[in-house]
Amino acid sequence: MALVEVDVFLIAGAAAAAVALFALYQRLRSKPKDLLRLPYLKFEDGNDSRERYVTDTPALLQIGYDRYLKHGQAFAMLNYVDENHPQVVLPIKYLKEVRNAPESKLSFPYYSEQIFSLRDTGGIFHTHEATQMIRVDLNRHLNALTPRMHDEANAALEKVLPSNNDWAPVSPYAFFSYAISRVTALALAGPELAHNDEWIGLTAKITVDIMTAAQGVRAKWRPYTRWAARWFFEPVKVVLASKRRAAELLKPVLEKRKAALREGTAGREKGSTPNFNDGVQWLLETYEAKNRKLTPEDLAHHELFAAIGAITSSVATTVGVLFDLLDHPEYLGEILQEVEEVRKEAPALPRQALNKLWKLDSFLKESQRLHSVGQVRLNRAAVVPFTFKDGLHLPAGTQISFLLQVPGLDPDLFPDPQQFKPWRFLRKREQGDADKNHFASVSDDNIFFGNGAHSCPGRFFVTDEIKLILVHLLTKYEFKYANDGEKRPADIIHDNASYPNIMTQVLYRKK
Numbered sequence: 001m002a003l004v005e006v007d008v009f010l011i012a013g014a015a016a017a018a019v020a021l022f023a024l025y026q027r028l029r030s031k032p033k034d035l036l037r038l039p040y041l042k043f044e045d046g047n048d049s050r051e052r053y054v055t056d057t058p059a060l061l062q063i064g065y066d067r068y069l070k071h072g073q074a075f076a077m078l079n080y081v082d083e084n085h086p087q088v089v090l091p092i093k094y095l096k097e098v099r100n101a102p103e104s105k106l107s108f109p110y111y112s113e114q115i116f117s118l119r120d121t122g123g124i125f126h127t128h129e130a131t132q133m134i135r136v137d138l139n140r141h142l143n144a145l146t147p148r149m150h151d152e153a154n155a156a157l158e159k160v161l162p163s164n165n166d167w168a169p170v171s172p173y174a175f176f177s178y179a180i181s182r183v184t185a186l187a188l189a190g191p192e193l194a195h196n197d198e199w200i201g202l203t204a205k206i207t208v209d210i211m212t213a214a215q216g217v218r219a220k221w222r223p224y225t226r227w228a229a230r231w232f233f234e235p236v237k238v239v240l241a242s243k244r245r246a247a248e249l250l251k252p253v254l255e256k257r258k259a260a261l262r263e264g265t266a267g268r269e270k271g272s273t274p275n276f277n278d279g280v281q282w283l284l285e286t287y288e289a290k291n292r293k294l295t296p297e298d299l300a301h302h303e304l305f306a307a308i309g310a311i312t313s314s315v316a317t318t319v320g321v322l323f324d325l326l327d328h329p330e331y332l333g334e335i336l337q338e339v340e341e342v343r344k345e346a347p348a349l350p351r352q353a354l355n356k357l358w359k360l361d362s363f364l365k366e367s368q369r370l371h372s373v374g375q376v377r378l379n380r381a382a383v384v385p386f387t388f389k390d391g392l393h394l395p396a397g398t399q400i401s402f403l404l405q406v407p408g409l410d411p412d413l414f415p416d417p418q419q420f421k422p423w424r425f426l427r428k429r430e431q432g433d434a435d436k437n438h439f440a441s442v443s444d445d446n447i448f449f450g451n452g453a454h455s456c457p458g459r460f461f462v463t464d465e466i467k468l469i470l471v472h473l474l475t476k477y478e479f480k481y482a483n484d485g486e487k488r489p490a491d492i493i494h495d496n497a498s499y500p501n502i503m504t505q506v507l508y509r510k511k
């Protein structure tokens with residue numbers, strides 16, 4: 001009897017182990033796609049190739065919006081960075097939970113690490129110090145900075161758009177890129193580097209360099225060899241060289257600032273005007289207050305991270321606005337009239353005056369509604385498996401996002417969505433809450449600058465910067481397309497990225 005019992009236990013135990021092993025095997029075999037339990041969206045017309053996604057993703061997002069998101073349902077689709085981990089696009093009802101989820105569960109830095117393949121490309125990791133410097137110090141000093149930003153923008157534009165009476169060709173991307181990089185450098189890196197063309201060139205192109213390195217590594221190197229790319233792959237070497245060079249350029253500035261603090265000549269005493277008021281100084285003082293040593297390499301890391309956030313999207317936004325102004329010259333008169341009225345009271349255009357440029361503000365917002373820079377927002381990656389309150393489950397590593405551009409074209413949200421109505425948001429401000437619906441505002445139905453803890457800390461700065469630059473351009477220069485009948489060129493699409501055509505040239509002349 002004892003023998004029979006032992007046999008039964010043995011057989012039962014072996015069966016249980018087999019079932020467990022089979023379940024484990026199934027789990028290991030199943031791809032994250034199977035674990036997601038979400039509809040998987042793909043092109044259904046016979047061409048679902050990787051190349052199709054590069055140029056046609058917005059069309060697929062539109063289908064996903066109509067079929068799923070509008071009915072409160074999330075969907076999954078190809079993740080072009082990692083084909084084994086589909087990306088998940090969420091309807092807006094999940095916004096609050098994503099916003100409130102701790103960094104240890106749904107992470108923006110982890111998403112950036114994946115999307116820029118940072119571990120393989122020597123790229124720039126998210127830095128808390130740079131983010132805080134912008135969120136706290138830059139915003140606190142914006143009133144004082146605005147007149148200096150104004151002078152810097154004017155000087156930069158005069159340099160790249162020299163006086164001429166005849167129409168001359170020019171690249172909007174080039175002159176906006178130069179002016180924005182200079183104003184950014186003034187605020188974040190200080191006047192020394194704002195007037196250093198090598199710094200301007202380096203910061204203007206670092207984002208593109210990092211994207212090129214990331215795309216190249218993913219396309220040309222197998223995952224298990226990518227760690228070696230830093231020694232043998234030119235685009236990665238370019239990024240690493242830029243980081244080293246940035247530290248070299250920052251070193252003398254940092255040494256000067258440290259000496260001034262040591263010798264008491266920085267003007268930091270109560271009641272005196274500080275001699276230095278920029279990102280380098282704020283970072284240095286934050287480090288010193290915590291007894292931390294700031295090295296040129298650390299400083300370069302923070303400065304380059306800030307520049308990545310500050311320059312590329314801002315340039316793309318302004319290029320698009322210029323195209324829209326050229327497409328709709330009938331509104332220029334009203335914008336200029338508003339500028340004149342505001343200037344009558346405050347000729348130097350301090351921040352308070354810039355805030356009164358409601359028409360220009362509304363124009364910027366309408367330009368972005370129709371042609372958003374980027375198709376998605378609130379990009380996060382699940383650090384650990386994450387389950388929403390309604391049971392929607394994300395395996396670890398899943399990337400999530402919310403749509404930006406497609407809802408902007410939804411007739412239920414924006415009547416006559418294809419029509420450019422420059423005062424659309426002005427009317428909303430006049431009829432509702434004046435503190436909502438302006439360019440820099442962030443809300444549940446307005447995620448251009450993100451939402452929650454990571455919402456863009458530079459949005460007030462960039463709103464002022466764009467307005468200062470446009471006021472100068474529109475009052476001093478005239479622009480037109482090179483050919484009669486020309487219109488805004490189609491935006492450039494690359495997977496989830498979208499931005500105005502940066503190759504287009506226009507004609508300009510001084511007024």
Ligand code: HEM
Nearest residue numbers: 131309310313314317378449450451454455456457458462
């Ligand atoms: C039109 C121009 C800009 C656009 C469209 C833009 C958009 C965004 C978006 C969508 C985010 C992520 C928000 C989220 O996921 O919740 C972000 C984050 C960030 N932006 Fe901007 N931004 C712009 C300009 C700037 C400028 C001028 C600066 C610096 C002065 C800046 C610095 C940053 C930083 C540091 C972060 C990371 C914030 C964090 O992790 O907490 N951005 N931006």
